[in-house]
Amino acid sequence: MTRYHGLGIFILMLVASQAGAYGVGDNSRSGSVNTCSKPRFTDFVPADKAEVAPGSSFSFKASGNTHPETIKVTVKGVPATIEVGPHTAGTAVTVHGTIPAEFKDTYVKILIDAQSNCKGSGGWLLKITP
Numbered sequence: 551m552t553r554y555h556g557l558g559i560f561i562l563m564l565v566a567s568q569a570g571a572y573g574v575g576d577n578s579r580s581g582s583v584n585t586c587s588k589p590r591f592t593d594f595v596p597a598d599k600a601e602v603a604p605g606s607s608f609s610f611k612a613s614g615n616t617h618p619e620t621i622k623v624t625v626k627g628v629p630a631t632i633e634v635g636p637h638t639a640g641t642a643v644t645v646h647g648t649i650p651a652e653f654k655d656t657y658v659k660i661l662i663d664a665q666s667n668c669k670g671s672g673g674w675l676l677k678i679t680p
Contacts, residue, residue, distance in 0.1 A: 588670030589616035591662050592642075598674040605651035608676075611642040612664060618643050620665035625649050626658040655680035 590613040596602050612621060618637045623630040628650055635644040649658065661673040 586668035587615050587666055588668055589613050589664045589666045590670065591664075591672035594660075594674045596676060599677065601677045601679055602649065603679055604654045605649060606678075607646060607648050608660060609644060609646045610662065611644050612662075613666075614640040614642055615666040616643060616664050616670075617666060620663075621645060622663045623647055624661045626653060626656075628652075630660070649676070649678065653678045 591610050592613075593609075593611040595609045596606070612618070618634045621632065621634060623632050623645070625647075630647045630650070632645050632647040635646070637643045645662075647660075649660075656678050657675060658678055659673055659675050661671065663669065663671045
């Protein structure tokens with residue numbers, strides 16, 4: 551019985567020493583968690599699926615973690631000219647733009663791309679009247 555008892559202790563020591571090796575070294579993530587906090591977009595004006603005239607203006611808010619200089623907006627694939635409101639660190643920033651007048655009697659998707667400590671995107675759909 552002593553022989554098997556000694557073998558059991560040896561196996562436990564071997565397993566314990568291997569388990570302790572995990573989480574050690576340069577490639578370890580222990581103690582440092584790299585979290586991604588994507589930018590969020592809210593308060594879309596006009597509202598999602600609203601009907602608007604060609605050349606109408608639009609606006610939305612980007613969350614406080616958004617880097618304002620990285621905000622890019624496209625309307626049905628066409629880059630939109632936007633104005634980014636004043637920004638105070640940690641507070642939402644308002645973005646204004648205009649739907650290109652060339653879009654008539656169609657649906658357009660307004661797409662937003664921006665950066666914080668990682669990339670985020672959003673958008674909404676509008677119906678453009680004739």
